[in-house]
Amino acid sequence: MDMQTFLHMGGYALYVWSSFGIAAVVLVLNFISPIIRHRNLVKQIRKKHTRK
Amino acid sequence: MWKFITYLQSAQNFYQFSGKAIPWLGWTALIIILFSLYGGLVTAPADYQQGDAFRIIYVHVPAAWMSLFIYMVMASAGFITLIWRTYSSEVVAAAAAPLGASFTFLALVTGSLWGKPMWGTWWEWSDSRLMSELILLFLYLGFMALQTAIEDRKTAARACAVLALVGVVNIPIIHYSVEWWNTLHQGPTVTKFDKPSIHIDMLIPLLGMAIGFTLYFFSALLARVRCEIISNKQHTDWVKRELT
Numbered sequence: 001m002d003m004q005t006f007l008h009m010g011g012y013a014l015y016v017w018s019s020f021g022i023a024a025v026v027l028v029l030n031f032i033s034p035i036i037r038h039r040n041l042v043k044q045i046r047k048k049h050t051r052k
Numbered sequence: 053m054w055k056f057i058t059y060l061q062s063a064q065n066f067y068q069f070s071g072k073a074i075p076w077l078g079w080t081a082l083i084i085i086l087f088s089l090y091g092g093l094v095t096a097p098a099d100y101q102q103g104d105a106f107r108i109i110y111v112h113v114p115a116a117w118m119s120l121f122i123y124m125v126m127a128s129a130g131f132i133t134l135i136w137r138t139y140s141s142e143v144v145a146a147a148a149a150p151l152g153a154s155f156t157f158l159a160l161v162t163g164s165l166w167g168k169p170m171w172g173t174w175w176e177w178s179d180s181r182l183m184s185e186l187i188l189l190f191l192y193l194g195f196m197a198l199q200t201a202i203e204d205r206k207t208a209a210r211a212c213a214v215l216a217l218v219g220v221v222n223i224p225i226i227h228y229s230v231e232w233w234n235t236l237h238q239g240p241t242v243t244k245f246d247k248p249s250i251h252i253d254m255l256i257p258l259l260g261m262a263i264g265f266t267l268y269f270f271s272a273l274l275a276r277v278r279c280e281i282i283s284n285k286q287h288t289d290w291v292k293r294e295l296t
Binding site: 006009010011012015016018019020022023026027030031034035037038041042045046048049 | 078089093094098103104105107108111112115150151154157158161162165166168169268271272275276278279282283286291292295296
């Protein structure tokens with residue numbers, strides 16, 4: 001199967017790829033956001049304790 | 053098992069355990085999801101009625117399953133919070149809510165994207181499956197709103213637990229809605245007591261996606277749990293030691 005037929009999805013490309021695209025965005029954001037928050041929290045707490 | 057549960061009752065143990073478990077769960081989830089995507093998007097044959105549009109099943113159905121599963125995790129954690137007043141269960145319930153809301157949102161959006169080409173409509177207000185799933189989204193959002201509205205953490209956790217437990221009523225309604233009422237939504241294909249009416253090449257990637265989503269959920273849950281714990285416990289000695 002060539003790339004073009006695969007991407008075409010039998011004419012349903014818009015629906016299929018936007019479903020998977022939205023899912024990818026939501027899952028990635030849900031994974032990255034706590035990691036970033038954790039990093040900021042650690043920085044913030046360290047700062048507080050070294051000030052004392 | 054019981055020993056492990058009591059072990060996680062200590063915030064410090066829970067924090068450290070999560071730190072170790074997240075990469076394992078996360079990488080395994082990613083590998084399983086990628087394999088299942090290949091199976092679902094490439095290997096599986098097109099449906100004889102729906103053509104390639106049916107491939108939306110590989111994100112829609114696992115997302116919908118997760119929306120129910122996460123709700124049960126959240127409600128169970130809420131139940132434990134009410135009975136035993138444990139800190140770890142409070143944190144789990146709070147961390148589960150936004151993830152549950154995300155999967156419910158995904159189930160609704162991908163359902164809409166599937167409904168448009170197949171049913172000819174993005175949304176149907178009179179459909180019981182769609183409406184009960186929408187109510188599930190509101191339950192998650194209500195939980196999160198209540199959480200932020202109440203200042204005191206313990207009081208918030210208890211109020212949210214009550215809300216979550218009341219909302220459990222909606223779970224069997226979602227599951228059986230397609231049998232109790234006439235809806236546009238099709239009946240269950242996989243979770244039937246007799247043989248599932250789906251080809252094995254279509255079924256395996258679907259189950260794979262479900263397992264991948266579940267592992268993903270636990271890794272993302274624990275990542276949120278870690279944030280909650282160090283934020284709540286930042287004045288304790290072990291957090292100070294952990295971070296210096």
